[in-house]
Amino acid sequence: MRILVTGGAGFVGSSLATLFKRDWPKAEVVALDNLKRRGSELILARLRQAGVTFVHGDVRVAYDLASVGGFDVMLECSAEPSVQAGYDGTPSYLIDSNLIGAVNCLEAARRHKAAMVFLSSSRVYPMKALRDIPLKVSGERLVVPPGARGLGWSDRGIAADFPLTGARSLYGATKLAAELLIEEYRALxxxxxxxxxxxxxxxxxxxxxxxxxxxxxxAARHLFGGSLTYIGYGGVGRQVRDFLHVEDLYDLIKLQLDRPADWNDRPYNVGGGPALSLSLAELTRECRNRAGRDIEIASDPVDRPYDVPYYVTDTGVVTDRSGWAPKWQTAEVLDDIFDWLRRHQDELRPVLAA
Ligand SMILES: NC(=O)c1ccc[n+]([C@@H]2O[C@H](COP(=O)([O-])OP(=O)(O)OC[C@H]3O[C@@H](n4cnc5c(N)ncnc54)[C@H](O)[C@@H]3O)[C@@H](O)[C@H]2O)c1
Known part of the structure; x- marks a missing residue:
């Protein structure tokens, strides 16, 4: 068994690579990364200690993927993952890495008859449609009123049949375009x-x-110092996201790879769901308690063009199909992050504080 993890020195890629190596010690796990993400260089020691082979390579270069040789499974975790990418007028790196890179990955997977796991994003859903979901203020957060529902959304979150018409950010567009190509590679x-x-x-x-x-x-700015701002939606931090610990993602992917053909049909929405969601104001409270200090948070009430006030995943289809559900609860996820920040503060401070 040979597993290739593209973006393997990134957060998700390195986490999956080390967990697969832990559970399948006889498998060769190869992490390919061009180290574009600031901080990815710190992850190389983590890969080495786990017995993961690192290859410095770029998914934009088909030759770099070819030089890795054959593999049975590809976890495609490379990307420029910022929703803001391209808004400064320079979209080339984003499009080349996320779309041309995905094509090169597809070709490599096809050549080696390997199964592919593609990390797509909730950002494939159009911004206006997400902003049009009627929300109410409840304490420090925005909520979908109980019982409210529309096409692809409800108080359980956003489902994979949410409408796809409209602009979604360049990042989201590269992900959706890659999904369309995957569909064609499946069929053809x-x-x-x-x-x-x-x-x-x-x-x-x-x-x-x-x-x-x-x-x-x-978390890092509360611990190490640095500036934070509530941006948009009145500038008070009521915007909401759900979150999933990467080990819960790993558990799902492991389960999916037991029977990949069963999951080879449609995109699946994966996330923490309503029970694992926080507004920024709520997150501030959690971070303040753990860091033991208060930091001043600036306020900028103006909405950003690429932002949405609320995204929570409806994981119903995945859970119904597999029984998978997140194991890590809110307090455990945040404790894990704070514990890591404290243990590695000397190397992390220069990257995460500002
Ligand atoms: N983290 C999230 O919240 C999240 C949510 C949804 C989807 N995703 C997707 O999951 C995947 C992993 O994201 P992440 O959070 O680990 O991001 P990350 O930035 O930590 O990891 C991505 C890695 O890809 C590498 N990379 C960038 N361009 C490359 C290129 N051209 N060739 C080779 N390597 C390249 C970077 O150096 C980095 O190490 C991405 O596809 C991202 O879009 C992430």
Missing amino acids: YGLIAIVNRCGVLTGPWQMGKVDQGVFVLW
Whole structure:
């Protein structure tokens, strides 16, 4: 068994790579990464200690993937994962890595008759349609009123049949375009592929920054110092996201890979669901308690064009089909992140504080 993890020095890729190696010690697990993400270089020691082979390579370069040789499973975790990417007028890196890179990965998986797991995103859902969901203020957060529902959404969250018409961010567009290509590779070439549209994923080794990895960013700034801002929706932190510990994602992928053909049919929404969701204001309280200090949080009430006030995953289809449900609860996820930040503070502070 040979497993190739693209983006294997990133947060999700390295977490999956080390967990697969832990559970299948005889498998060769190869992590390919171009180390574009700041902080990915810190993860190389983690891979080495776990017995994962690191290959410095770029998914934009088909030759780099070919040089890895054959494999049985590909976990496609490489990406420019920021929803803000391209808004500065330079979309090339995003499109080349996320879309051309995905094509190169598809070709490599086809050549080696390997199964593929593709990390797609909740960002495939259009922003306007998400913003049009009627929300109410409840304490420190926005909520879908109990019992309210519409096409693809309810108080259980956003389901995979949510409408797809409308702009979704360049990042989301690259993910959806890759999903469409995967569908064609399945139909034309018999590719076996599992597509998980993930909400926010978090846990240790996420190099949180303003535009991606907000739970770790919030925790790190409370611990190490640095600035934070409530952006949009009145600037008071009522926007809500659900979150999933990366080990719960691993458990699901492991289960899916036991019978990949059973999951080779449609995209699956994967996330923490309503029980694992926090507003930024609620997250501040949790971080303040764990860090033992209060930091000043600036307020900018103006909404950003790529932002949405609320995203919570409806995981009903995945749970009904497999029995999978997140094991990590809110307090455990945050404790795990704080524990990691404290243990590795000397190396993490320069990356995560600002
Ligand atoms: N973290 C989340 O909340 C989340 C949510 C939904 C989907 N996803 C998806 O999961 C996957 C992993 O995300 P992550 O959170 O680990 O991000 P990450 O930035 O930590 O990891 C991505 C890795 O890909 C590498 N990379 C970037 N461009 C590359 C290229 N051209 N060639 C090779 N490597 C390249 C980076 O150096 C980085 O190590 C991505 O596809 C992302 O879109 C993540």
